[in-house]
Amino acid sequence: xxxxxxxxxxxxxxxxxxxxxxxxxxxxxxxxxxxxxxxxxxxxxxxxxxxxxxxxxxxxxxxxxxxxxxxxxxxxxxxxxxxxxxxxxxxxxxxxxxxxxxxxxxxxxxxxxxxxxxxxxxxxxxxxxxxxxxxxxxxxxxxxxxxxxxxxxxxxxxxxxxxxxxxxxxxxxxxxxxxxxxxxxxxxxxxxxxxxxxxxxxxxxxxxxxxxxxxxxxxxxxxxxxxxxxxxxxxxxxxxxxxxxxxxxxxxxxxxxxxxxxxxxxxxxxxxxxxxxxxxxxxxxxxxxxxxxxxxxxxxxxxxxxxxxxxxxxxxxxxxxxxxxxxxxx
Amino acid sequence: xxxxxxxxxxxxxxxxxxxxxxxxxxxxxxxxxxxxxxxxxxxxxxxxxxxxxxxxxxxxxxxxxxxxxxxxxxxxxxxxxxxxxxxxxxxxxxxxxxxxxxxxxxxxxxxxxxxxxxxxxxxxxxxxxxxxxxxxxxxxxxxxxxxxxxxxxxxxxxxxxxxxxxxxxxxxxxxxxxxxxxxxxxxxx
Numbered sequence: 001x002x003x004x005x006x007x008x009x010x011x012x013x014x015x016x017x018x019x020x021x022x023x024x025x026x027x028x029x030x031x032x033x034x035x036x037x038x039x040x041x042x043x044x045x046x047x048x049x050x051x052x053x054x055x056x057x058x059x060x061x062x063x064x065x066x067x068x069x070x071x072x073x074x075x076x077x078x079x080x081x082x083x084x085x086x087x088x089x090x091x092x093x094x095x096x097x098x099x100x101x102x103x104x105x106x107x108x109x110x111x112x113x114x115x116x117x118x119x120x121x122x123x124x125x126x127x128x129x130x131x132x133x134x135x136x137x138x139x140x141x142x143x144x145x146x147x148x149x150x151x152x153x154x155x156x157x158x159x160x161x162x163x164x165x166x167x168x169x170x171x172x173x174x175x176x177x178x179x180x181x182x183x184x185x186x187x188x189x190x191x192x193x194x195x196x197x198x199x200x201x202x203x204x205x206x207x208x209x210x211x212x213x214x215x216x217x218x219x220x221x222x223x224x225x226x227x228x229x230x231x232x233x234x235x236x237x238x239x240x241x242x243x244x245x246x247x248x249x250x251x252x253x254x255x256x257x258x259x260x261x262x263x264x265x266x267x268x269x270x271x272x273x274x275x276x277x278x279x280x281x282x283x284x285x286x287x288x289x290x291x292x293x294x295x296x297x298x299x300x301x302x303x304x305x306x307x308x309x310x311x312x313x314x315x316x317x318x319x320x321x322x323x324x325x326x327x328x329x330x
Numbered sequence: 331x332x333x334x335x336x337x338x339x340x341x342x343x344x345x346x347x348x349x350x351x352x353x354x355x356x357x358x359x360x361x362x363x364x365x366x367x368x369x370x371x372x373x374x375x376x377x378x379x380x381x382x383x384x385x386x387x388x389x390x391x392x393x394x395x396x397x398x399x400x401x402x403x404x405x406x407x408x409x410x411x412x413x414x415x416x417x418x419x420x421x422x423x424x425x426x427x428x429x430x431x432x433x434x435x436x437x438x439x440x441x442x443x444x445x446x447x448x449x450x451x452x453x454x455x456x457x458x459x460x461x462x463x464x465x466x467x468x469x470x471x472x473x474x475x476x477x478x479x480x481x482x483x484x485x486x487x488x489x490x491x492x493x494x495x496x497x498x499x500x501x502x503x504x505x506x507x508x509x510x511x512x513x514x515x516x517x518x519x
Contacts (some may be wrong), residue, residue: 021486025468065494
């Protein structure tokens with residue numbers, strides 16, 4: 001941008017960037033109500049951001065970008081063991097499996113190949129981890145998974161919850177996710193798996209995967225699901241449908257901390273929120289639960305959602321201990 | 331809606347559209363130097379309007395605002411260059427299908443972030459590396475590099491703008507199916 005004319009928007013952008021940097025120094029990791037918090041801490045900022053809406057939106061724009069860059073942390077030495085950069089090279093050495101190389105790997109990577117690693121998130125927590133082969137896994141709320149990578153293959157056991165997999169290409173080692181009796185094998189890049197008590201929901205974001213039921217391969221045929229496919233797999237079989245782009249985006253919106261509902265019934269919406277929050281939503285009766293609403297909401301902000309239900313959608317909401325009880329006004 | 335809730339709505343529903351918005355603006359406004367003014371003004375109008383009444387469909391609303399903004403500017407310009415906007419009265423609003431959901435691939439986003447990091451000038455890169463990858467605080471970063479905290483801030487300020495351009499897909503990626511006229515027009519002032 002050197003040499004370009006200095007337009008008013010660039011000046012605002014520069015100032016906003018300076019303020020983002022100041023905020024990050026003063027109140028690092030502030031997500032909620034950042035402008036309110038920062039304004040309270042720094043009156044000069046309060047004056048600047050109050051000057052015009054343009055200042056405010058540019059600040060939000062850059063602040064959101066700075067927060068998204070947190071994803072870079074996935075490049076750091078990994079979650080449970082200290083693994084180095086250059087993971088892909090290390091993985092290929094492991095595949096050729098020479099004793100000398102195995103010793104080299106043990107020394108370098110700090111663990112034997114094939115040792116399962118466990119990853120967990122608590123209620124409302126989300127976490128991104130990078131596996132030894134370069135695969136990036138995003139864990140959603142209340143999730144538990146085990147990753148076992150060795151010379152012959154890469155296996156993930158999804159014990160509970162939901163995760164998005166961006167699979168590193170490795171023709172020699174198939175990547176398989178097990179969710180109950182269902183198996184998802186990656187033939188290409190990126191997909192999302194959600195495990196429910198006795199079923200699995202899969203969304204393929206890129207490439208293609210094979211879905212099969214390990215419990216009864218004789219009766220149930222494997223299914224190849226390509227980009228844009230949604231698969232519901234139960235104990236009896238799998239149902240594949242091709243989803244529209246906005247449906248895929250909605251299914252994956254949790255990765256941005258959002259829940260996206262397209263005219264979904266309030267009962268299901270409440271259940272979704274409850275996956276993420278200690279404060280639970282309770283719907284008063286069947287009629288209220290059947291009401292359909294739509295929108296995008298931050299998963300962790302139950303209180304904001306409840307306020308929207310009250311003010312914008314006209315519901316009655318009553319706080320009772322650790323729950324919000326929602327009732328349709330008529 | 332409280333200001334904080336409106337901020338969240340804006341960040342969650344409008345900012346993700348920036349890539350598509352920038353492509354739209356570049357396609358329909360030939361003066362490249364004014365594109366970020368247009369973007370900022372679009373956001374300002376959206377925010378002000380949403381504060382009064384939240385739009386039901388953020389995407390359609392955003393592009394409607396952008397379109398009206400372009401039309402306003404064309405009308406206000408004293409000398410309307412034929413070049414400026416081809417046929418502003420029939421400016422299309424992009425349909426839902428024409429967007430490319432860039433955030434599908436987390437590895438791709440990581441790669442983009444990583445290459446953005448690599449393009450940062452030396453000190454700036456070091457600072458962003460320490461803050462984001464190593465997770466050090468501002469003070470720890472300043473100590474580690476032997477510089478003042480205010481210098482760290484300055485480098486973060488530089489870095490965040492570059493990261494923002496990459497993350498919001500400033501509309502110039504190779505997957506952008508836009509017109510090839512863009513580059514030619516930039517030098518045509």
